[in-house]
Amino acid sequence: MPSAPQTVPLSGHPSLFRGVFLTVGPAVVTFLVVRALNQPLATAIMLSILIGSLALLVRLLINFEMRLHAVETLQQTGSEEMRHLVGTAFSEISEATELFGLIEASAVQTDLVTQLVRNSTRITPSSPPIVYQFVQSKIKEMSDFLKELAEGGAVTYYGEDREWLLGLTRNAAESIDAISLAAVDHDLWQSEIGRRYLDAQRQVARTGRRVRRIFVLDRPEAEHDPALRRVYDEQRRMLIDVRLLDRSAVPGPLQIQVRDLIVFDDAVAYETTPTTSDPEQAQVAETRLVLTTSRVKECAQLFRELWDISRDLGDSPFAPDSI
Template identity: 70%
Template sequence: MIALTRNPGTESDGSSVIRTAVLTIATGGVTFLITNGLNQPQGICIMLSILIGGIALMVRFLVDFEKRLAGVEQIEKDGMADMKKLVGDAFSEISEATALYGLIEASALQTDLVTQLVRNSTQISPTSPPIIYQFVQAKMKEMADFLKQLAEGGTVTYYGEDREWLLGLTRNATVSVDAISMAAVDHDLWNSEIGQRYLDAQRRAARDGRRVRRIFVLDEPAMADDPMLRRAYEEQQRMNIEVRMLDRQSVPTPLQVQVRDLILFDDILSYETTPTTNNPEQAQVAETRLVLTESRVKECALLFRELWDIAHEWRVEAPVPDHRNV
């Protein structure tokens, strides 16, 4: 305790004892010399020397005790302050954790899924391989930003061709899936792996009673003779998907600039893609957007209804009769 209370720069315990002893002896010796010089009896000289030396010893002891007691009190105050800070921080963290858990309980999402996500994320530590740790960190941040944008009803952008959003939204649509299919985006889509999975998700949605509609936009009238397009059209009709064709030249002028590749899910979310070029042979998906802005989604829904009304089913030219056979 003494070592803890002594301030830096003061003497050590050993030097303090030596100093006290020297001070006591010196005080007694000086007292003996003075009383002896005053021709006092020998017994009185010795008694006064012991008495005054003892008084000096007690004074020295009381001064050291006072210093050490002040040091102990200061340590106690510092300890109490640290303890209060630790307890306050702990209660603050507990309060924040309690509030967060309350939000999880009140969320529309399943509580066990959220807690499972948190529990599994704790299995990744900074001691994990750097590539895993950094990849998980990036995905968690991406998911946090994604949820934030969805919650705020904004727009989420994915640079490139997405597949998870497309398949997930189609599988989880509850009312309807309305799509405008542009040749610049959907060229050869139906023969690709993602196109087959997307089509299968639509088939299941239509089978379960959800409304699935598609408008094939023909950039040129000659595209109506495309056998691949005709096969895709008939195949989707057999899947109970409502399909119509739309000649872009028949679109009213005010709507010409609005025609674009998009999918409406339940009329509350718009899935839009932007091609790198309008040439179907060279086009790729430049970016994909999820739009939840209410005004924007309403515009997309209105656009689809207007285009659906002017679209038509596949027109098959009647064969010209051969009069020679008649």
């Protein structure tokens, strides 16, 4: 059943009680004082009404002043909040405009960046948590990658990379110059990533772009290894210029510089570091992508010097032909 309405006592409204008291109180006091002076009853009533009315008027004026002050304070607060909101909105618009201007001025295609942003908005917090977190981590990873390349000119991937290798090979516009160490590439050409890498180089070479490779031999007798001979002949048939280089034939000043690297278009250096010098045990410890101009020039110069002192394997049982 619905509960009976509750009556709120007058004491629950202190402002109303106080207003009644301040209006009636002076009138009553005036009435008593006038009567105590033996004045007529009509005079006492008139003075009481007059004093009570004045008290009520004063009370109303005070309340009006307080409310007016409250309204002014509220208006001032609202104005400040509005100015803050408008300022923030204009700041965000200005920042967005500046960002879009930077995108248009950059070398990256604007539609690709726009597509990235548009597609990323399709992943929302309502998506499965693992998908949401994974996308967040990939976007951060890409952001950090671009930041490191832009600021430092180099970025390091700990372990064996494949995305950079295949992407750079497929997009090489002029040339690919590679130095292959046995400690890094001993199992590469039979692996899945190695076959994809080699196929990408084959397609580049078929279009007339230059592809060269130096196989660095730790021992002179390694050139008689049948596996090396097969790799050598296979790559020659793919129109890849291949040479061999005995490490012992490398001049002393260059010995310490010999390393596994690839130079793309004389603009980007791709370096890998093995975990050990033992070809049978070595794995890729880290991969570095370098865009620093001075460093890339050093890598390109190193390749040219090693290329000049390297040699062909000799007459191959397979004559190189176009594929």
